[in-house]
Each structure stands twice: as structure tokens, then as C-alpha cells.
Amino acid sequence: MGTAISNMLGAGEGNESEHSGVTKLSSSAQWQLHFNGMKDSNQLLVIDFSASWCGPCKSFEPAVRHMAVKFTDVSFVKVDVDELPEVAKEFDVTAMPTFVLMKNGKEVDRIVGAKQDELENKVTKHRGGDSDDDHHQMVK
Amino acid sequence: MLLLYILPNLFYKYHFSSTSHQALPLPSLSPHTNTNTHFLCSVLVATSSVLFYPQFFSDLPMAVSGFEGFEKRLELRFFNDSITNTNPIGLRLIDFESLDQVLNEVQCTVVSAVANHSFDAYVLSESSLFVYPTKIIIKTCGTTQLLKSIRPLIHLARNVNLTLRACRYSRGSFIFPNSQPFPYTSFEDEVVIVEESLPKSLRYRKASVMTPSNSNPSRAWHVFTASADVEPDESLVVVEVCMTELDRVNARSFFRRKGDEGNSDSAGKEMTRLSGIDMINANAFICDFAFDPCGYSMNGVDGDRYSTIHVTPEDGFSYASFECGLSLYDGGQGDIAEVLARAIDVFRPGCVSIATTYNGEDYDHEVTKRVERVLAKKLGLKCRSRLMDEFPGSGTVVYQSFTPRRK
Numbered sequence: 001m002g003t004a005i006s007n008m009l010g011a012g013e014g015n016e017s018e019h020s021g022v023t024k025l026s027s028s029a030q031w032q033l034h035f036n037g038m039k040d041s042n043q044l045l046v047i048d049f050s051a052s053w054c055g056p057c058k059s060f061e062p063a064v065r066h067m068a069v070k071f072t073d074v075s076f077v078k079v080d081v082d083e084l085p086e087v088a089k090e091f092d093v094t095a096m097p098t099f100v101l102m103k104n105g106k107e108v109d110r111i112v113g114a115k116q117d118e119l120e121n122k123v124t125k126h127r128g129g130d131s132d133d134d135h136h137q138m139v140k
Numbered sequence: 141m142l143l144l145y146i147l148p149n150l151f152y153k154y155h156f157s158s159t160s161h162q163a164l165p166l167p168s169l170s171p172h173t174n175t176n177t178h179f180l181c182s183v184l185v186a187t188s189s190v191l192f193y194p195q196f197f198s199d200l201p202m203a204v205s206g207f208e209g210f211e212k213r214l215e216l217r218f219f220n221d222s223i224t225n226t227n228p229i230g231l232r233l234i235d236f237e238s239l240d241q242v243l244n245e246v247q248c249t250v251v252s253a254v255a256n257h258s259f260d261a262y263v264l265s266e267s268s269l270f271v272y273p274t275k276i277i278i279k280t281c282g283t284t285q286l287l288k289s290i291r292p293l294i295h296l297a298r299n300v301n302l303t304l305r306a307c308r309y310s311r312g313s314f315i316f317p318n319s320q321p322f323p324y325t326s327f328e329d330e331v332v333i334v335e336e337s338l339p340k341s342l343r344y345r346k347a348s349v350m351t352p353s354n355s356n357p358s359r360a361w362h363v364f365t366a367s368a369d370v371e372p373d374e375s376l377v378v379v380e381v382c383m384t385e386l387d388r389v390n391a392r393s394f395f396r397r398k399g400d401e402g403n404s405d406s407a408g409k410e411m412t413r414l415s416g417i418d419m420i421n422a423n424a425f426i427c428d429f430a431f432d433p434c435g436y437s438m439n440g441v442d443g444d445r446y447s448t449i450h451v452t453p454e455d456g457f458s459y460a461s462f463e464c465g466l467s468l469y470d471g472g473q474g475d476i477a478e479v480l481a482r483a484i485d486v487f488r489p490g491c492v493s494i495a496t497t498y499n500g501e502d503y504d505h506e507v508t509k510r511v512e513r514v515l516a517k518k519l520g521l522k523c524r525s526r527l528m529d530e531f532p533g534s535g536t537v538v539y540q541s542f543t544p545r546r547k
Contacts, residue, residue, distance in 0.1 A: 055262075113252060113425075115427075121403055
């Protein structure tokens, strides 16, 4: 926990499978590019919904960065609910931080709050690229 | 050589007065308040207490010392004249690293957190922290140094242009008072420390120890308030419930089970569900955490309303607290009596105290009586004492204690 690596890249990433860090998507265009690029992918996408003023989100940042470094086969992106309010609304985000786990363009799981064990567990559970992961119930 | 002082029938409560203290006219209250002029002073030794209080011996904790569940609670409220469209979030602007440093001083850390549009809620290693735009509430248990947070928090608030308006410090009576560090070994010492940390602009001050004359062991409620105005600025009523001698079967829910995957969050969620805590306010989002090998904490978030529960389940010093801010006439989640009954029913304690701080709401005796009626009817709890007092900036405080009706 508490890795010194801070990877807040501005540009949206493509369909890269190796990426250690959290990609910040700041514009609608970046969001669309990244999200559409992942729709047909088996790769797990973790969307971190937070806000610049959200203390709990800040408290959790080191843990999220650490997980992004640890799980290089998972794509971690960060969305600020004030920068992309329509995306936040689309995903029904009311509390923060909210982590939405997506695979093949579908939501497979969600964590609300800075809950380290739960996030790590669910990322571990869903990150495999096997077909038995595709039929998980959406858990709120 | 231990000198033993037990004064079984002499109780004193004293009002601390300082030169800046403005005398607050007390409304004429029930005769119970006359017992507030008494103060219990005792140093207890197990063997001697058997002679004076044979019944007390069975209430003594098995352990010489264990985890202290009873919390110290600090509330700081700020003027809202700098809350504008350009700065709508006030205290929430304080960066987390700074808050974390303050928590380090107090000797606790964040284990879970969540935020919504109204406030930030943190579950701490030893209780909870809530940050609203103009209000901070920290509640810590164990042997934490809560009062060390006052000066740094006032300073951090000033950095975001907020000026302190009122302060309230409250706690019950520790199960293990001798395990507390200075100044928490004596309420007078705590009051000195709080007073020194506050600016002179908070000129209306009062300290009070509300001691029921017949409780055994004596569980008093300690309150200190300081305010720039006599009139309270807070509209929500705050209820603080302290429960001891938890039902052993109910308390078992709050122990980690073998093979629960070592996941504090999912274990916490299980505890919330199995214990019925999720039904106290079905609307609230619950941010919960299960400690290892036992213990549980949760913060409830419902719009701008907070609630919080902390559980120390070990037999011999079991303890649970429930606190929430609410409006007396909500109607939404059932009234205050129903909420309290649901919360207390989770634990079925042998002893409960409820401190209700009215703040800006006018005291309503019907509410007090209804709480007593509902708890008697639904949980068989008999009200053993009821004390009231008035505080600058906090309004009326009612302190009730209950134990099960004897069969």
C-alpha cells in the first residue's frame, strides 16, 4: 500500500492489456474512446467514480493505485463526476467513491465506498478472461 | 495502601464556572434535576465493593482491563457565512492528508469511507469521523487522545475561511477509567484542556456531569459546551445511545467466523445483515467494517443524515453505541422512539443510556415519555432515571437510563 507511483495520464488508452496505473478520463471524447474500445474485450475494466473534493476518495487513492500496479491485466480508469456528470448519471452514481466493474461492455460488479478488501476481492474474482466469468450476477 | 472512599448516598455535580461564563437561566424542570447537585466520588476496589454493593460484584468485568467501548465525542460547528456558490463545501475542502495527520495525533486511522453530496463519512480504527460543510463530528473509543484534535482542526478550518462557532464535548462513564491516559482520568482535566484549546470568542460555556442517583454502577453523562451564541445553530436533534452487558447470543454476530475469506468488508456486510442493523433505517447506505478477531463499526448515510454504530462484543466488557442526527417529526423512518427501539433490539443490552441533545428544537416532553413507553412495551426496558439540563449552543439535553424490568 502507498506506492509512490502516480500514474494519472491525461490521454485515453486504447485496448492495451499491459498498463500499470490509473488512467484519468477527463472528457467525453476520452471516455467514449476508452469505453468503446473495451466493449468487445474480455479485459476487466474498473471505473473509479470520484470527485476532486471527495475526502474519502482521496483517502483511498493510494490503495487504488497499488491495485492498478498489481493487476496489470486490468484496466483502471478514473472519472470525476463533475467533469463527466452524464457518465456518472448513466451509471447511477450517488455515493463516492463508486467502482464499477465492466466486462464485454456489461457491468459485472460494483463497490460503493472506500472498501479495500471488497474491491481487491472482486477485481481478483472478475479479472480472469474465462467464459465462466461472463455469467456473474450483477451485485450491488 | 489503597484508601477507599465510597460515599454511597452522597452525589455531587458541580457547574464549572469561568469568568467568561454567562449565567444561563435554567427553566424550571422536573425535581430530578435537584439530584444534579450531587456528585459521586469513588475509588473502587473489588473486595470492598462486595461489602457495600453485593449486587455490584456480578456487574464487575471479568477482565481487569479490556477494550474501552465508551466513546469520547467532539463536535465543532462553524459559521456558514463563507459558504457561497464558489465555496459550497466548506470543511470538505480540507485535504485528506491534513485530516489524516490530525487523526494520527488522536491515534486512529481510516479503515473505510464514503461520501455523498452532503457529507463525508469515515470509519476509523477506533470509531467515526463525519465532515459536513460547517460541522465536524469525531467520536473515538479506546484510549484515544481526542482532544488533541481541537487546535489543529480549528487551524485547518481557518485555512478554508471558516470560523469556529460552537464546540461540544460529551462522553459517558468509562468501563475502565484507570486505563485512560491524562486528561481523560478526570472530567475536570478534560474541561481544562478543551477550554484552553478554544478561542475566547466562544464566550458562553458550561460543563456538567449528569449523574443518576440510583444507577449501579454509576454511569454519568458528561457534557461540555462552548458557543459564540446562547441560541443553538444546529437544527437536527442528536441522540447518543450507550449499551452495556449485550445479550451474549446477539453479541456473537460480531465475532469473525473461521473461513470468512479474511475479507473485512464482506464480513462487515454479513454482520450488518444478520444483526438486523440494516433495518434500523432501511433508506440508509451502510458503510461497515468488521474488525479481527471481533468488533464492528458502521456509518449510515441517508441524504444529509448520519448514523453510526460501534460494537465491542467481548463478554465482560461488551459495549455497543448507536448515534444519529434526526428530526423529531420526520414521520419518514418512524419516529425517534421506533428508531431507538430497533437499534437497541439488535443488542438486547442489560443496561442502556440515551442522551438526547435538542439543539435548536424545542424540548418536547411527549417525545421523552413516548421513548420510555415504547422501550418498556417493545423491549421490557424500564426507565430508571431521567435528568435534564440546558447548555449554551446545544439547547436541552435529556439523559435517560434503562435496565430490563425484573421478572
